[in-house]
Amino acid sequence: MCNSKIVVIILFSLCLVSISNAANVIYVDVNGPNDPGTGTFDDPFRKIQDAIDAAIDGDIVEIQSGIYTGPGNYNLDPGGLAITIRSTDPNDPNVVVNTIIDPNEAGRGFYIHSGEDANCVISGLTIRNGYTGGKGGGIFCYNSSPTIANCVISGNYAGMYGGAMFCQSSSLQFISCIITSNTARWDGGALECWEGMPELMNCIIADNNSLGGNGGGIDCFSNGDVLLTNCTLTKNYANSGGAVYSWASNVVVNNSIVWANEADDGSQIAITTGSVSISYSDVQGDWPGTSNIDADPCFASFDPIGDPNMWDFHLQSAYGRWDTNSQTWATDSNTSLCIDAGDPNSDWSDEPWPNGKRVNIGVYGGTNQTSMNGNPADFDIDGFVNFVDFTEFSNKWSAKESCIQDLTDNGMVDSADLRIFAENWLWQRE
Ligand SMILES: [Ca+2]
Ligand SMILES: [Ca+2]
Ligand SMILES: [Ca+2]
Structure with a gap:
């Protein structure tokens, strides 16, 4: 039997196995x-x-x-x-x-x-x-x-x-x-x-x-x-x-x-x-x-004597809260104290950046709908965007990977990310 025939038979057999499974x-x-x-x-x-x-x-x-x-x-x-x-x-x-x-x-x-x-x-x-x-x-x-x-x-x-x-x-x-x-x-x-x-x-x-x-x-x-x-x-x-x-x-x-x-x-x-x-x-x-x-959790929408169908337990944040109605990120004047207050050992990696590198308290903590906190260019989350963050940025320069320095979230760290970093240069938390 020629090799190509054997290959066809093997592929066909694999197909049958995958169909039956x-x-x-x-x-x-x-x-x-x-x-x-x-x-x-x-x-x-x-x-x-x-x-x-x-x-x-x-x-x-x-x-x-x-x-x-x-x-x-x-x-x-x-x-x-x-x-x-x-x-x-x-x-x-x-x-x-x-x-x-x-x-x-x-x-x-x-x-x-x-x-x-x-x-x-x-x-x-x-x-x-x-x-x-x-x-x-x-x-x-x-x-x-x-x-x-x-x-x-x-x-x-x-x-x-x-x-x-x-x-x-x-x-x-x-x-x-x-x-x-x-x-x-x-x-x-x-x-x-x-x-x-x-x-x-x-x-x-x-x-x-x-x-x-x-x-x-x-x-x-x-x-x-x-x-x-x-x-x-x-x-x-x-x-x-x-x-x-x-x-x-x-x-x-x-x-x-x-x-x-x-x-x-x-x-x-x-x-x-x-x-x-x-x-x-x-x-x-x-x-x-x-x-x-x-502390008041600062729910996005909660009137204890109002219609429960209107309640929204996302946490208010000046840095970004998922708005269920508009399906986009909104900002609030308050920032809930439940943000970044969860167990330091809990997995925060699914939370959108900036996430404080710490899980939020409440139902959306640890998910892609969790409220954000801080500045995206403050990589070491110390409340300032300065040379320490720039060093972290430089270390990731031209990296082709998903990381917090990839500010455009497109899988590579390049000049587009540098532009955003520059826009946030010398930010500090109020
Ligand atoms: Ca967080
Ligand atoms: Ca910093
Ligand atoms: Ca990028």
Whole structure:
């Protein structure tokens, strides 16, 4: 056999292997042509559960924008599978708010109870109007640890505990979720946690209510150890512990904002037994712990008695704040003290420069939407643009790499960057 033939055969074999390893995408579209559909792009399923039931480990269930309600679109059960259940673009907030699981108070959004692990991913969906007379209005999670990312969980109700979510013996991760305006008759307006160790990162927990119990945001019961990093907990309500309540549980809070939560006994955070350890955070009324502050976080938009839909928890900054409405960078007269006040060991590398080389406190800390601080030419962040910075600039001259001296952010340090550096020469912080 000639060499070229062998090469063709090898390439063909590699193609077959890569095809068989590719994740299978199963499509769901509530506006699809046929019911139930077959799950292809041209003939999608109409009901989400049909797609899940057709999936095997590694598959993706892709839900087209629309409102999913009625049987087959609530009490969704991943059945122990390692699959991704997502919208068409979980990173686009417009897609997320328009891909809606709405049980219309007939049940919960998700019922997860078959030992799912982090490879069961629920991403980029809105879950609203979930209802249970018991625990977990939006999501019920038992002995399972899925990943829940980029979701909006809003306006759900539990007759007992966990308006948005109940989890027991589960160590799941919530990443970049917005958990707002959920209600529990008793404890855990947003989240009720029994045993296990859930983690919440870059999440908003706001305007949740425990009508007759404790932990307006999060209630932890009996080794329900919760880890919160870069979260913003605001305007949640309970009898006791407007933001967080711990009963025989250990809660750890880092790089977070706990502000304007309300309780009948006046406590934002309350503990029966157990502990709530907070560091590098902004806590109204203060809280003992490493480098905590007690200062107005200067949210971009926050009226505690106004419409929660108008709240914007980006931090005000004279050096640049991401404006959600205009989708550009705006500037403010104030600069929040939460900027560059997070844990020095936290990763700040995704924050846009100038970022103080230190992560911000609150929900957008560590992300590409975090508020900026300082002058872009002040490379050593000492508050002056001078010869020290020029030396750093010279050392990177003609470098072809992504670095802070590349002020035009085009992958090389050249005369265009020098021009910007010159414009900022002798800047100093006021
Ligand atoms: Ca920063
Ligand atoms: Ca400097
Ligand atoms: Ca450049």
